[in-house]
Amino acid sequence: MRILLTGGYGFIGSAVTRFLMRNTAHVVLNVDCMTYAASPETVEDASSNERYHFTQTNILESASLNRLFETFRPDAVMHLAAESHVDRSIDGPGAFIQTNIVGTYTLLEAARKYWLTLDRSDRKAFRFHHISTDEVFGALAPQDPPFTETTPYDPRSPYSASKAASDHLARAWYHTYGLPTFVTNTTNNYGPWHFPEKLIPLITLNAIEGQKLPVYGQGTNVRDWLFVEDHARALVKAVECGVPGQTYAIGARQPRTNLEVVQAICHVLDELAPNAAGPHERLIDFVTDRPGHDFRYEIDPSHAEQALGWKADYTFETGIRHTVQWYLQNKSWWQAIRANRYTGHRMGAAAE
Numbered sequence: 433m434r435i436l437l438t439g440g441y442g443f444i445g446s447a448v449t450r451f452l453m454r455n456t457a458h459v460v461l462n463v464d465c466m467t468y469a470a471s472p473e474t475v476e477d478a479s480s481n482e483r484y485h486f487t488q489t490n491i492l493e494s495a496s497l498n499r500l501f502e503t504f505r506p507d508a509v510m511h512l513a514a515e516s517h518v519d520r521s522i523d524g525p526g527a528f529i530q531t532n533i534v535g536t537y538t539l540l541e542a543a544r545k546y547w548l549t550l551d552r553s554d555r556k557a558f559r560f561h562h563i564s565t566d567e568v569f570g571a572l573a574p575q576d577p578p579f580t581e582t583t584p585y586d587p588r589s590p591y592s593a594s595k596a597a598s599d600h601l602a603r604a605w606y607h608t609y610g611l612p613t614f615v616t617n618t619t620n621n622y623g624p625w626h627f628p629e630k631l632i633p634l635i636t637l638n639a640i641e642g643q644k645l646p647v648y649g650q651g652t653n654v655r656d657w658l659f660v661e662d663h664a665r666a667l668v669k670a671v672e673c674g675v676p677g678q679t680y681a682i683g684a685r686q687p688r689t690n691l692e693v694v695q696a697i698c699h700v701l702d703e704l705a706p707n708a709a710g711p712h713e714r715l716i717d718f719v720t721d722r723p724g725h726d727f728r729y730e731i732d733p734s735h736a737e738q739a740l741g742w743k744a745d746y747t748f749e750t751g752i753r754h755t756v757q758w759y760l761q762n763k764s765w766w767q768a769i770r771a772n773r774y775t776g777h778r779m780g781a782a783a784e
Contacts, residue, residue, distance in 0.1 A: 433458045435671065436506035438491055438539065439513030440464050443626050444563070446474030447664040448510065453478040456668065461504045463497075464513065465490035468773050469627045473765060491535040494542060501546035508559040508671050509543050511536065514598075517629055518567070518591045519780025522723060525590035532594035533601070536562070540605045540613075547611055560613040561671045562602035566656075566681070567592035568617065571726035578656070578730040579617075581679040588724050603677075612676035616667060619683045619731045623660035623751065624758040628766055629774050632752070635694050636759050637766055638776060639701050639712045646778065649721040651691025654728040658684040659751035662744040669740040683731030684744040691716075696748070700756045722780040 435452065439445035440462030452458050453475075460478075464470055466488055478484040485504070489496045491513050513535065515521065515528045543560050550558060569579045570586030585600075587593040599615050606613040626633040635645050666682045674680065688696070698712035737743050746754070759766060770776060 433507045433672070434461075434505065435459065435508050435510055436461045436463060436500065436504060437510045437512065438463045440486070441466065441470035441472055441474060442512060443469070444621055444660060444663060445512040446471070446625055447623065447660045448512065448667050449475045449478055449484070451661070451664040451668055453481050453484055457483070459483045460485065461500065461506065462486045463489050463491065463500065471625065471627075471765070474625045491539050492530060494538050497539060497542035498545065501542055507554075507557060508561060509539070510561045510563065510667065510671055511539055512563045514595065516565075516591065517779070518589045519722060520629070521589055521591035521594070522780040525594075528590050528594040533597045536598035536601050540601060540611065544605060544609055544611050556612075558612055559671055559674060559676070560602065560605075560611055561667070561674060562599065562613060562615045563667060564599050564615055564617045565592065565595050566617050566619045566683070566729050566731050567726065568596040568599055569729075572728040572730060574728065576728075578683070578732040579681060580732050581681050581735055588726055606677050614670070614674045614676055614678045614680070616670050616680045616682055616736075617731070618663055619656040619658050619729055621658050621660045621663050623755050624762070626660070627774070628769055628776065629779070631690065632693065632697065632755065633759065633766070634776060635697050636701075636756055637770065639698060639715060640705065640760065642707060642709070643715065643776070644717040645694055645698075645712075645715045646717050646719045647690055647694055648719060648725060650718060651689055651694065653690050653725060654687050654730065655690070655693075656683045656685070656687045656730040657693070657748050657751070658682070658686070658744060659746035659754075662746055666736065666740060666742045669742045673740065678739075680736040680739060681731045681733055682736050683733040684746070684748070685733065686744075686748040687728075687730045688748060693752075696752050697756060700753050704757065705760055719778070
């Protein structure tokens, strides 16, 4: 299979690229415009593989996308390119509207124009896999059942609203034009190569450096945590056997409060890199909550597990240990980012 993959230098996109190169015979064209969060080092091992190709292209550029489809001639699209940080979307929603909504529209149109040139069998086999988030479903109360594929949409942030719009576009192109699209929604991912603005890498790196560990509110917000390599495996299963028009909700059945996540990181660091000043939990700093902070996300992945023949392998405990160990062993990567691209400063406090 020839896969045109957008956002392959991002956190999840690079994990998918690494999995494809190591575990399949598929050919990959990585389409990435190299925003602040892109890291070519994430797929460095793939760069010498003849099945891997890269182009620095923005998905807002329709003419460039049309040329890529004509020359690469993909059998499938895996669309992961997105602005994805809620806090950043609060401070500057414009980029999220452009990339997540207009960019998805532009990519869908380029895919549709190319798809119409295919013969009947190739058109039937073609897939457009749109990768999304559980945040489009809104917030769960403590006793609510987890999200499923049929949960109504109720986005609460500029980020989740932009992703909800892109999901609707992908489905509309299926129902209106017949383009064989399908959607996967996932919960919070974590693991190696995660850009340091997100909770787990931010807390891990701050703790390593002996800085304060900011926790919103009282840390009671709940997320279902999925190790990124498990998610990458699920996404490849989906592009190989996903059914057009379907939705697959992918989760790990491992909910934790934000405070529990921070405490788990501290406990691993107390063991692997003890600080002479005392346990890392002493650095926890409860800060003003962000505007519109959704209380709880959690996915019931039963349908995806059955339909894709997939299940998360990593427990949260094994995944978080692996992640913390990776950051301890790869300081040169994240130290360069913190020195030049993101210093760890607070975002998403626009309403204060």
